[in-house]
Amino acid sequence: MPMIELVDVSKNLAGKQVLDHMSLIVEEGETKVIIGRSGVGKSVTLKHIVRLMEPDTGQVRVQGRDVLSLKGKDLSELHRQIGLVFQGGALFDSLTVGENVGFVLREHMGTKPVEIEERVRESLALVGLYNVEQVMPADLSGGMKKRVALARAICTRPKIILYDEPTTGVDPITADAINLLIDELHDKLKVTSIVVTHDMRSAYKVADRIAMLYEGRIIAEGTPDEMRYSHNPYVHQFITGAAHGPITEGQSSIVKNSID
Amino acid sequence: MTTPRGFYATIGRRIVNFFSFFAGLVRLTVQTLVQIPARPLGAYRFFEQSNKIGINSFPIVSLVSFFIGVILALQTAYIMQKMSSEIYIASIVAVSLTRELGPVITALIVAGRSGAGITAELGTMAVTEQVDALQTLGSNPIKYLVVPRFLSLTVMVPVLTVFANAIGIFGGYLIAVYRLSIRSSLYMNMTFQTLVYKDLYTGLIKTIFFGMIIAIVACFEGLNVRGGAEGVGKATTRSVVNTFILIIASDCFFTALFYFFWE
Numbered sequence: 001m002p003m004i005e006l007v008d009v010s011k012n013l014a015g016k017q018v019l020d021h022m023s024l025i026v027e028e029g030e031t032k033v034i035i036g037r038s039g040v041g042k043s044v045t046l047k048h049i050v051r052l053m054e055p056d057t058g059q060v061r062v063q064g065r066d067v068l069s070l071k072g073k074d075l076s077e078l079h080r081q082i083g084l085v086f087q088g089g090a091l092f093d094s095l096t097v098g099e100n101v102g103f104v105l106r107e108h109m110g111t112k113p114v115e116i117e118e119r120v121r122e123s124l125a126l127v128g129l130y131n132v133e134q135v136m137p138a139d140l141s142g143g144m145k146k147r148v149a150l151a152r153a154i155c156t157r158p159k160i161i162l163y164d165e166p167t168t169g170v171d172p173i174t175a176d177a178i179n180l181l182i183d184e185l186h187d188k189l190k191v192t193s194i195v196v197t198h199d200m201r202s203a204y205k206v207a208d209r210i211a212m213l214y215e216g217r218i219i220a221e222g223t224p225d226e227m228r229y230s231h232n233p234y235v236h237q238f239i240t241g242a243a244h245g246p247i248t249e250g251q252s253s254i255v256k257n258s259i260d
Numbered sequence: 261m262t263t264p265r266g267f268y269a270t271i272g273r274r275i276v277n278f279f280s281f282f283a284g285l286v287r288l289t290v291q292t293l294v295q296i297p298a299r300p301l302g303a304y305r306f307f308e309q310s311n312k313i314g315i316n317s318f319p320i321v322s323l324v325s326f327f328i329g330v331i332l333a334l335q336t337a338y339i340m341q342k343m344s345s346e347i348y349i350a351s352i353v354a355v356s357l358t359r360e361l362g363p364v365i366t367a368l369i370v371a372g373r374s375g376a377g378i379t380a381e382l383g384t385m386a387v388t389e390q391v392d393a394l395q396t397l398g399s400n401p402i403k404y405l406v407v408p409r410f411l412s413l414t415v416m417v418p419v420l421t422v423f424a425n426a427i428g429i430f431g432g433y434l435i436a437v438y439r440l441s442i443r444s445s446l447y448m449n450m451t452f453q454t455l456v457y458k459d460l461y462t463g464l465i466k467t468i469f470f471g472m473i474i475a476i477v478a479c480f481e482g483l484n485v486r487g488g489a490e491g492v493g494k495a496t497t498r499s500v501v502n503t504f505i506l507i508i509a510s511d512c513f514f515t516a517l518f519y520f521f522w523e
Contacts, residue, residue: 092390092394
């Protein structure tokens with residue numbers, strides 16, 4: 001049974017068909033990277049998995065359960081099993097780093113303060129941060145915010161981690177450190193991950209498999225090597241970052257589901 | 261150049277927007293009321309907000325209501341001196357403040373200060389995905405963000421109004437006693453003889469609804485911000501303007517209601 005499954009999902013936002021009968025399967029323990037241009041629907045895909053958005057048509061299943069049928073406690077349970085790392089961190093400005101990381105434990109799990117403190121320290125250590133519990137998010141650098149966001153996402157030890165553009169807006173060295181962190185967490189916590197990015201260096205580094213999203217569908221999928229040497233002109237243009245090619249010529253709906 | 265068709269389309273769009281705004285307010289009010297008893301109660305957030313809204317608004321509410329009391333006494337004196345009826349200044353100041361000016365001025369100050377702050381805060385949270393993050397962490401944004409603000413405004417606006425009334429009457433007292441030479445005991449007698457419980461009740465009942473209006477409009481505008489910093493600015497302006505209009509409109513409604521049906 002796949003860990004995450006999107007079946008024939010379509011979503012129209014403000015008149016634009018963002019997802020168009022899109023299907024995606026993520027197996028347990030796999031790190032799948034979704035690549036594609038900005039605004040192509042990568043983040044929207046993640047939001048469907050945690051039910052921040054609901055599809056117009058199609059199904060979203062996590063561990064075989066239809067996400068759309070979940071309510072109340074079941075939905076909260078789903079949220080506890082999935083950690084979503086937002087692009088900008090989305091740390092709560094009014095709370096300290098420690099309060100951000102231990103948020104779920106304090107608000108929903110009735111964990112004792114001493115245990116929360118311990119778990120927060122552990123989670124921060126996993127992302128390489130020490131003695132920052134009392135710092136306010138506004139005083140952190142971009143890279144540190146991403147790490148704290150990651151610590152918050154893993155604090156409940158989820159089975160799935162979703163990363164929305166984890167390396168966007170940070171310097172190349174911090175980006176590489178974040179890539180290493182994604183790999184390390186995958187190995188240590190044995191999580192299933194989806195990483196949404198347009199940074200190909202990051203994609204090659206962390207992916208077990210890469211899927212390319214174009215015009216609302218997955219048009220190609222394969223291992224990093226298969227994608228690197230793909231003859232698919234869309235994939236080729238994207239991974240080489242060429243200004244000219246089928247993507248920028250506005251061609252559409254020609255290629256689907258193939259790596260030549 | 262605007263064509264007749266474009267003109268009617270604009271009017272039509274405005275009407276639709278107006279009704280969808282009201283529908284949004286009603287929906288948010290119902291969702292908020294449903295979430296009040298939901299667990300975890302999070303009482304500490306209520307006290308946190310009450311502190312921010314109530315205690316921090318107290319100095320400005322006191323200052324403005326003091327000035328209103330002084331102005332009211334001076335303006336009334338202008339007419340009353342012509343009729344040699346200065347002793348009625350106390351009655352007019354007391355009744356005007358408790359029935360009308362105290363509640364409305366307090367609500368407008370809180371709307372301008374706290375309502376705008378709430379919209380800006382929630383709006384910033386919405387555009388930086390903090391509201392989405394709340395949901396993915398298993399918290400209902402209405403329970404976590406709207407309920408404590410709604411409850412604390414509903415409680416704190418009436419509490420602030422009581423202080424505003426008292427401080428306003430004190431402002432009037434200072435002018436009457438030290439400027440117009442009315443005896444202190446006479447002023448106090450005239451104030452309390454004129455005031456009846458109905459004056460206090462009707463004034464305070466209104467403020468409960470004013471508090472609810474401020475909270476719901478501010479949270480609605482904040483949670484529905486789109487378009488980054490510019491969106492937050494526009495929503496904050498819209499929140500203050502809409503709250504002011506709704507406070508005055510509901511004040512008119514309650515005044516008419518109390519006048520015709522609560523003799």
